[in-house]
Structures are given as C-alpha cells and as structure tokens.
Amino acid sequence: MTRSPSRALRRDLYAAGAAALLVTAAVLIGRHLQDTRHTLFVSWPPLFANWDPHLGPGTPAAVLVAAATIAYGPALAARLPWRALLPLSWATATAWIFSLALIDGWHRGIARRLTTRYEYLQVIDRFDDIPATLRTFTDHILLGSPDHWPAHIAGHPPAATLTFVLLDRVGLRGGGWAGVWCIVVGATACVAVLVALRALTDETLARRAAPFLVLAPAAVWMGTSADAYFAAVAAWAVALLALAVTRGSLWCAGASGLLFGLTCYLSYGLTLVALIAAAVLVLGRPRPVLLVPLLAGLAVVPVVFTLAGFDWWEAYRLLVTRYDQGAGGIRPYGYWVWANLACTVLITGLATVAGLRRTGAVLLADRSTARRLALLVTAALLALLIADLSGMSKAETERIWLPFAVWLLPACAFLTRPRGWLLAQALLALLLNHLLRTGW
16 A cells, blocks of 8 residues: 555654754764863864854855755756756756855855865975875875875875865966865766766656755865865766666776776775665676776776875775874764764755655665665665774764765655755755854
C-alpha cells in the first residue's frame, strides 16, 4: 500500500526535527566542553566560527537570489531546455555564493580568506623553483622541521598550493583573484552533479534536484574556501565518469581519470571519492575497454608528481603525525565523531536530511530509476561516514566535507513541496552567515 503524502511529510519533518536536535546538542555540549576543558579549539562549536550578528553589502543580493530561486527555481528547472538549465544553475549558484560571502564585505569575505597565516598564499614565494620545492616538500610537513609549512599546506598534497602558485604566475595575484577562482570554479560543482544525475538516473530527477544544488547552505563555506575548488574537481571527475559509462566515451573516461588523479593530489581525504566512482561503475556497467583510458588518465598526475620527487604515501604518513602534533591530537574524538554530523546538517540543510530519509525508503522498496539516485547518494554518505570514523576530520568539516556534501544534496529530488524546503535551506544559510563570522 502506498503511504499517504501527509504521512510521508510528517516523517520528513520528524527526521528534520531530529537533525535540529542533533545540532542543538552539538552546540550546547560543545560550548560546555570548550568552556571547561578548552579542547575543541573552535569558538562556536561545532563550527569554526565566532558569534557576531551583522549585516553587510551582500545582504540584499543574498535575499534577492534566495527569494527568486524559491519562487521560480522549481518551475524553471522543470521547463527550461537542458542546455539552458545548466548555465543558469551555475550562474545562480555563483551569485548565491558571492552574495553570501559579501555579507562580510569584499576584504573580509573574499580577498583575505586565502591569505591568513594558515593558507596557501602565504607560501607562494617558496615555490620559485617548483621542482626543487616538490622534492623537499615532505621535509617541511612536521612541526619542528625547518620552515615547516602552514597548516593547510602541510595538510594537503602540493597540487592544492600549486594551483595558487600558477594563478600568481599568470598574473592573477593576491587573495581577491584566489577567492574569485574558488567561488567561480566551485560553483560548477552543481553543474557536474546535474550532468551525472541525468546520465545515471533520468532528467526529471536531475531537474528536481537543481534548485537544491543551487541554493545549498554549503555556499556559506564555498565562498571562500579552496575546498570549494576541490569539490568541483572531484564532482567533474565523477560526472565525466558517468558520461563515459553511459555513452561509451573513451575521451570522457580518460578525462575522468585525469581529474580523479588530480583530486587525490589536491586532498588526501578525497581518495574516498573512489566510493562514489565505484557506485557510478556499478550503475553504468561499463565496457571493459573504458577502463584503459580511465586508468591511463588516472596515472598521469601521480606519475608527474612522483617523477618530480614528491612521495604521496610518505607525505600522508607525515601528515598523520603533524595532525597529532596540533589541535587534531587534542580535540576529543568522542565529541567530534557525532558533532561532525551536526556540521553536515548545517552545510546540507534540513531538506537534505528529509531527502536522506526518503533515500533509505527508496533503497528498501523502490525498483525504479529513483533507486539509482538513492545508490549514488548512499555511496556519498558512506564516504562521509568513513571520513568521520577515521578520526582525521575532527572539526572544520563544514568546509572539508564540501566534496561529499554536494552529492548528498540530490536526495532532495525525492521531496514534495520543494518551495517550502528551499525556504528552509535559504533561511539556514542566511542565518548562519548573518549571525556568525565563519573562518578557518
């Protein structure tokens, strides 16, 4: 017997309510732990943020983008030609991220983000001789080593820093250009996810997901964070793989492999994107010949960096030690292993929680195309949970897990009454960015 829409909606609201309670518990317990033990190293747990209610120049634009997307997004997503929907989604997502970032103003919200003492632009001048720097990269990972790298440089393979070095080399210097790069490229992640959904499931589900991908609360941290750029690279790797397995394209397979290789040299933790890729392969059942260009493309970036003298495995081993030397070694696993999930609620929104509830129901009972979407979302959720249990993601997951979060958002395609859920998503993002000063 088919469940009534009202009963399904009630269960969606129960799931959203439980998620809200999880966030509340993470805030209250985290506040107590930080005040009494000082071991969380965040000012407004579970987020790396400070309480600071404020308005800014981006406020009117953010409200306007949200209102327009809520009012017209679902209808436009359903009616527009596909080739028009993709650029419109990217443009709207870009406007949403920019407007939220500008609530803090251009300098604080965008231009300064990647120039702090933890960030990539601090070490641009140390890459004057790129091959020599790559050969000695691991010599500077540990605290106590000569001229040890700042936290984010030490915590990532060198392709992350090299991106900003190359931007500097072509004349796009400074935090402003770096921030714009991360926002504009990061916003394409929603397009990549839409492309993958259409290829693997159907166009209707992809269209239903589009407004939620555009108006995600994750946009608060996509402007400006290098993890937004990482999320886009990983998303396009998956999207191209989806095109390869559904169209039999050797070129897409090779390009997908190339981006997967780059993804692993942007962030160690993004090796878990392999679980999403595995789901794509299961759903697409590719011809064996496609594995040749896929693996060939996958080898390019690792071979180049290895020949240049960078040892990925040695660097990761040293990173684990460096992680324990800093705040990561003090932050309590017992709190963060569940508080990280509260962070995930905040970046994906209550609509995604309700969508994940429906995803579970689809997996258990549905045999239609919807089940293919449910399997893809479940793979992303599994990758996120493994990252959580690893203990290498204690705090700051609101930005670190952006590459996984973008694959949870399509669960919203299962929801009814999309405008109400979109309103909840927009209000969450606006409240977060107006009440808190986020940072890292």
